[in-house]
Amino acid sequence: MDGRAGMWRLAGLVAGLTGLATSYTAAMVLTIRESPVVAIAEAVIRLTPGPVADFVIRFFGASNKALLLVMIFLIVSLVFAALGTAARTRWWAPLAGYSVLALLTAAAVLLQRGSGPVDLLPVVIGYLTWLVVLALLVTPLRRAERAAREPARPAVPTDVPPVGSPAAAQGRRAFLVRALLVGGAAVVVAGAGKVLGSGRRAVEETRRLLRIEGAGQTPPPRGSSLGVDDIASWQTPNDEFYLIHTALVVPAIAPVDWRLRIHGLVEREIELTYDDLLARERTEAWVTLNCVSNPVGGDLVGNALWTGVLTSELLAEAGVLPGADAVLQTSEDGWTCGTPLEALTDDRGAMLAVAMNGEALPIEHGFPVRTLVPGLYGYVSATKWVVDLEVTRFADFSAYWTQRGWGERGPVKIASRIDVPRSGESVPAGNVAFGGVAWMQGTGISAVEFSVDGGPWVPADLGRVPSADTWVQWAGTTEVAPGDHLVRVRATDSAGNVQTDVERDVLPDGATGLDEVDFTTTDTTDTAAG
Ligand SMILES: Nc1nc2c(c(=O)[nH]1)N[C@H]1C(S)=C(S)[C@@H](COP(=O)(O)O)O[C@H]1N2
């Protein structure tokens, strides 16, 4: 048996497994989801034809998933070893192999429900690890082989079979040392990932089992949905709600560990536990939350039912001292925002939310507690994983996004969006359906109009809403001749302000301008007649 071939196999195996370790740990750090290998297992299960899957599942019993993982592990280990062997003669072979593996894994990850671009990061990290580690390991092996091929020097006569030159032996030693170090590092990295992942999973499990009594009792008002396909649903499901946070590692806070401190310019500091908060009287309201960096027509906006405790009551209990005009909010991950004190104490219903659409807040949306303030953009109000409220003055601090050039106060701006037709869509000419959503939290929307090709503004029907704090669905139809068209939309709020067509960037305090969509209408009379 060729011991040197064994070394190449070992190099491939160590590089491969180290890549699995870094990608697993990256997955544990970045998300609460499983590692890419699990994504592959799930894809295999999903893509397996029903009867085969049934058989396999019955055959393996309850442990089928674990067994499938072990099998995948064994198979990729063989592939890794083969790639190491291939690297000996064809430098590009492992590169090609790793690329194929990474692409397959990326596809499997994207097949998972609710996955996004960030979920690909572990795959990228694993891929880079493969390349770097394999290069690291084969460099001394190549050196050894080159040395072994060099013409033998006049040797001292000996009975020992030739094992190559001292340089070759040295190269192999260097390889073994590196393989050992890298392998050890991989074990440490994977261990760290396991610890991180189990903490996160424990919090996720706690959250899943948590029932917030009385939450989710306010159904969407009848008529909030106009029943038009492809308009954003009036209620945004939790797993479709947009996500914005600076945290790379989303805090996983067990409710028992959560504390909120209310202090600063107050008569009495308050410290609350999660149980303290849950023991208080709760409020529940439909509120639309949107991001200041949402461009005109963008989808960084969602509408949900929020359950929590009014900040006005907590702050009244703390006793705000004269002179204060702001609350500096801090999250567990150190993000900060400054909220006008008034917005947290007036009767708009600002709350420390514990539930979203009737269930405990999802971890990525701020579990166990976040702030929610109707009428303000998220970046100045909607602190996820909130742990500290300091009553203070705007003059005395500068919060995370304000330091980066964004406006200090952040009241929302009136906006409307076209969801139907989609940009570039082709629809039959004639009576064409238009629709979308519009919002102006705090004031409410009184009218939405749309205009095709700069023609007259056509009033749209509006869905019913429970308050001024949610978005409203709009829909309408108008006659459109065959050809290419452009539709624009504008809203009017309940104070009579008409949405401006002046285009402004999202920076520093929210975009303005009208959403517009290009679409094509096709003449259907021929085909209908023929
Ligand atoms: N801790 C923390 N809270 C945060 C942020 C953040 O980066 N960190 N982003 C804010 C911004 S800019 C917005 S728009 C909302 C988004 O809330 P969502 O991710 O639940 O939709 O959260 C706000 N709360």
Ligand SMILES: [Mo]
């Ligand atoms: Mo935001």
